[in-house]
Amino acid sequence: MEKIIHFELNGKKVQIQVEKDQSLLWTLRTHFGLTGTKYGCGLGYCGACTVLMDNEAVRSCNILMPDVDGKKIITIEGITSDNALHPLQQAFVDHDALQCGYCTPGMIINAYGLLLKNPTPTHHQIIESMNDNYCRCGAHPHIVDAIKSAAKVMKE
Amino acid sequence: MDYTEISPDKSTSESNNIWFKRRDFIKLTGGSLAGLLIFFRAGPFSLLATPADVKRSLPTDYNAFLKIDEDGTVSCFTGKIEMGQGVITSLAQMLADELDVSFNKVKMVMGDTDLCPYDAGTWGSLSIRVFGPAMLAAAAEARGVLLSLAAEKCGSTADKLTVKDGVISISGTNEPLVSYGELAKGRRIEKFLDTVSKPKDYAEYKIMGSSMLRTDAVSKVKGEALFAGDYRIPGMLYAKILRPPSHGATLISADVTAAKAIPGVIVIEDKQLIAILHNDPEIAEKALRLIKAEYTISEKQVDDKSIYDYLLNSGAEAKVVNEKGDLTTGKSASKTVFEKTYYNSYVAHSAIETHTAIAYQDEDKLVVIVSTQSPFGVQDMICRELGLALEKVRIITPFVGGAFGGKAPAQQALEAAQLARISGKPVMVNWTREEEFFYDTFRPAAVVKLNSGIDAQSNISLWDYNVYYAGSRGSDTVYEVPDQRTTSYAARNVHPFGTGAWRAPGNSTNTFARESQIDIMAAASGIDPFEFRLKNLKDERMIGVLKAVAGLFGWTRAKSPSGRGYGIACGIDAGSYVAHMAEVKVDNKTGHVEVVRVACAQDMGFCVNPHGSKMQMEGCIMMGLGYTLTEEIAFTGSNIKTSNYGTYQIPLFSWQPKMETLILEKKEAMQGGGEPAIICMGGVIANAIFDATGARLFQLPMTPERILAAISKG
Ligand code: FES
Ligand code: FES
Numbered sequence: 001m002e003k004i005i006h007f008e009l010n011g012k013k014v015q016i017q018v019e020k021d022q023s024l025l026w027t028l029r030t031h032f033g034l035t036g037t038k039y040g041c042g043l044g045y046c047g048a049c050t051v052l053m054d055n056e057a058v059r060s061c062n063i064l065m066p067d068v069d070g071k072k073i074i075t076i077e078g079i080t081s082d083n084a085l086h087p088l089q090q091a092f093v094d095h096d097a098l099q100c101g102y103c104t105p106g107m108i109i110n111a112y113g114l115l116l117k118n119p120t121p122t123h124h125q126i127i128e129s130m131n132d133n134y135c136r137c138g139a140h141p142h143i144v145d146a147i148k149s150a151a152k153v154m155k156e
Numbered sequence: 157m158d159y160t161e162i163s164p165d166k167s168t169s170e171s172n173n174i175w176f177k178r179r180d181f182i183k184l185t186g187g188s189l190a191g192l193l194i195f196f197r198a199g200p201f202s203l204l205a206t207p208a209d210v211k212r213s214l215p216t217d218y219n220a221f222l223k224i225d226e227d228g229t230v231s232c233f234t235g236k237i238e239m240g241q242g243v244i245t246s247l248a249q250m251l252a253d254e255l256d257v258s259f260n261k262v263k264m265v266m267g268d269t270d271l272c273p274y275d276a277g278t279w280g281s282l283s284i285r286v287f288g289p290a291m292l293a294a295a296a297e298a299r300g301v302l303l304s305l306a307a308e309k310c311g312s313t314a315d316k317l318t319v320k321d322g323v324i325s326i327s328g329t330n331e332p333l334v335s336y337g338e339l340a341k342g343r344r345i346e347k348f349l350d351t352v353s354k355p356k357d358y359a360e361y362k363i364m365g366s367s368m369l370r371t372d373a374v375s376k377v378k379g380e381a382l383f384a385g386d387y388r389i390p391g392m393l394y395a396k397i398l399r400p401p402s403h404g405a406t407l408i409s410a411d412v413t414a415a416k417a418i419p420g421v422i423v424i425e426d427k428q429l430i431a432i433l434h435n436d437p438e439i440a441e442k443a444l445r446l447i448k449a450e451y452t453i454s455e456k457q458v459d460d461k462s463i464y465d466y467l468l469n470s471g472a473e474a475k476v477v478n479e480k481g482d483l484t485t486g487k488s489a490s491k492t493v494f495e496k497t498y499y500n501s502y503v504a505h506s507a508i509e510t511h512t513a514i515a516y517q518d519e520d521k522l523v524v525i526v527s528t529q530s531p532f533g534v535q536d537m538i539c540r541e542l543g544l545a546l547e548k549v550r551i552i553t554p555f556v557g558g559a560f561g562g563k564a565p566a567q568q569a570l571e572a573a574q575l576a577r578i579s580g581k582p583v584m585v586n587w588t589r590e591e592e593f594f595y596d597t598f599r600p601a602a603v604v605k606l607n608s609g610i611d612a613q614s615n616i617s618l619w620d621y622n623v624y625y626a627g628s629r630g631s632d633t634v635y636e637v638p639d640q641r642t643t644s645y646a647a648r649n650v651h652p653f654g655t656g657a658w659r660a661p662g663n664s665t666n667t668f669a670r671e672s673q674i675d676i677m678a679a680a681s682g683i684d685p686f687e688f689r690l691k692n693l694k695d696e697r698m699i700g701v702l703k704a705v706a707g708l709f710g711w712t713r714a715k716s717p718s719g720r721g722y723g724i725a726c727g728i729d730a731g732s733y734v735a736h737m738a739e740v741k742v743d744n745k746t747g748h749v750e751v752v753r754v755a756c757a758q759d760m761g762f763c764v765n766p767h768g769s770k771m772q773m774e775g776c777i778m779m780g781l782g783y784t785l786t787e788e789i790a791f792t793g794s795n796i797k798t799s800n801y802g803t804y805q806i807p808l809f810s811w812q813p814k815m816e817t818l819i820l821e822k823k824e825a826m827q828g829g830g831e832p833a834i835i836c837m838g839g840v841i842a843n844a845i846f847d848a849t850g851a852r853l854f855q856l857p858m859t860p861e862r863i864l865a866a867i868s869k870g
Contacts, residue, residue, distance in 0.1 A: 036380070038508070131810050135508070136506055141815060
């Protein structure tokens with residue numbers, strides 16, 4: 001029951017033969033070696049696996065590969081094309097918005113999804129859209145500050 | 157100078173066995189053999205003690221060393237690990253400051269058993285308070301050695317020289333004489349410290365005590381930082397292991413026929429260990445589900461409701477932790493006596509990174525890359541279980557994605573090692589969240605029975621404290637009580653599944669009980685709970701943090717329950733003093749608690765990285781809200797029903813209270829910073845809920861259900 005699908009991954013066209021129940025998360029991590037996207041729960045609770053699909057933040061553990069056909073996927077490795085940090089990445093560094101850093105790629109991508117939809121989110125909108133991304137280390141306040149300052153930079 | 161200079165190719169003391177081992181060991185450290193090496197010991201020998209059944213061949217009389225390279229890079233090799241607590245940054249700050257080199261010249265090499273000397277593990281907030289001073293002394297010694305080399309070179313004396321950014325010049329002139337790198341060039345100097353060199357005075361430090369951002373942040377925001385699960389070894393297979401339905405179950409039979417039929421699957425059957433290997437983790441998982449297994453189940457007759465009676469009736473052994481005066485005298489001196497019992501449930505560590513390990517054979521060595529707090533402990537375990545010599549096993553600890561005590565045990569490393577040995581292939585074991593909940597060593601369920609009294613002047617006159625199964629850390633009372641006794645009760649193999657150390661082990665349970673009891677007595681005396689504490693305290697450091705937090709929070713005095721929803725709690729952990737104040741809103745209809753703000757003051761002696769320490773305090777407050785309000789493991793017998801986050805709620809962004817933190821400026825011995833601020837969270841919120849509603853909660857977590865029950869009791 002294999003199927004060939006085509007999609008865009010971090011700006012490059014790719015094709016891959018997939019099983020119908022193969023997840024995007026493990027395809028990224030094993031077949032494409034993109035290990036910035038993390039496993040945390042496998043059931044859509046924690047957000048460690050967040051990627052952008054057609055500019056929308058989605059949980060890659062919950063997405064099956066056949067549904068990726070024709071889509072544009074962006075992972076943490078692909079949010080900038082050059083070597084420079086993306087304003088969100090820079091803001092996370094400047095605000096020390098991480099401790100162990102395991103949740104960080106998912107946080108940044110989820111925030112990116114928010115800012116693409118809403119470049120000027122209020123504090124409450126940030127909290128609301130980040131709420132289901134888990135951080136066990138408790139870096140929450142710094143993450144919120146980082147998103148606010150990145151939003152400012154990205155608007156300019 | 158009493159250092160030893162050795163030409164790189166001719167060792168002078170190979171006849172001496174220990175020296176030989178050291179030499180052997182240094183060869184492993186890679187890079188240039190030239191340079192200045194300073195070996196040092198962190199803490200008392202007891203901390204170095206290796207398990208008696210394991211004879212380590214690498215030097216165990218020194219547990220860290222510094223290396224100054226020809227290019228001026230200063231490396232510190234230590235068995236400590238970075239798991240988010242930030243020692244990769246703060247230890248580097250300390251080293252740079254003591255040695256007078258710039259911060260970016262310092263490199264921390266951590267948690268690799270081939271490169272780093274023995275260290276028992278990263279826990280107990282020991283890295284800064286015990287390891288730190290030893291490292292400073294070693295750096296002071298290194299500085300001394302380098303200065304005398306420079307003095308020799310220019311025909312001066314060391315006391316006439318100064319150092320800035322690793323460059324030595326004659327005091328008073330700005331002319332560079334020679335750099336550390338140049339001095340280290342082409343020679344090899346080893347120094348083994350037995351005496352402790354005196355580091356600088358706290359007042360002299362410039363890099364220490366200033367706020368630094370994390371040095372590992374860039375690689376982490378780019379998704380490049382490698383955690384154990386991110387390594388890719390050629391030919392690596394993913395393992396999925398057959399798990400029993402409950403702890404203590406024994407496998408009778410497993411039919412793997414259907415699993416074997418899947419192309420590419422390798423089935424491993426080795427006694428109780430049944431595993432599927434495949435180069436695709438999801439196919440391995442699918443194959444695993446096809447295995448039909450039968451077990452005999454041995455279930456303890458207990459569940460999450462009956463656990464407390466079960467624990468109290470389990471024949472625990474009593475150990476008196478502290479005793480002063482006489483309880484009978486205390487009782488007769490008391491005007492009112494308060495007899496209360498406190499409970500808390502099992503709580504998971506729940507780091508977002510699950511336990512992960514990769515094992516592979518590299519020539520004659522078994523290499524294991526593993527998320528652990530104790531690389532050397534893992535090495536010992538693997539050697540013991542697989543019958544391997546220590547030098548045949550190398551443990552590498554990459555970045556660890558949160559641990560909190562839960563990654564001191566590292567069963568996954570043994571699993572990966574076993575499977576790699578049996579299959580002859582590189583194997584990754586990456587636990588699912590379900591496995592993580594099943595095998596986590598939970599914070600133990602615990603009971604505290606507390607009998608206390610106050611006299612006519614509202615002074616505490618009696619304190620009979622009995623803690624069951626939490627452990628004694630933080631069980632001592634800091635309050636002045638003439639007649640008191642603290643007893644800790646425990647027995648082995650009582651819990652129906654694994655339990656272990658959880659961030660500030662025992663102290664959150666003990667502080668919840670003690671600080672609730674203090675509040676109860678304050679309320680009964682009709683005295684503001686802040687004032688009641690001050691009245692019953694003599695310890696200056698505790699009074700200091702309490703006053704500091706009151707200022708930060710803007711506490712005004714009132715008898716509780718005041719209806720304002722204000723709470724207070726304080727405690728001591730890892731040598732640091734903390735005091736918290738909180739404001740909550742309680743919905744009387746739903747029992748929902750909103751934590752509006754939390755203020756925390758901490759006295760941790762000299763603080764190396766105030767910014768990093770404040771982040772740890774905030775992290776403690778956030779994480780602490782979980783065990784306080786929602787986190788609780790559901791189980792029947794040895795069958796853990798909690799399997800994923802759907803039934804286990806950890807704190808979220810929307811819970812985030814307004815947080816204010818303050819670190820008292822001290823020039824005294826450095827104390828722990830990763831754990832203390834979590835200990836007060838149960839107590840401060842319980843006391844705030846009482847202040848808001850007049851309802852007293854005796855059990856953690858304080859779920860809406862329990863809050864409503866307490867409110868309706870009145
Ligand atoms: S791993 Fe996908 S949401 Fe947790
Ligand atoms: S930084 Fe560790 S989980 Fe968020």
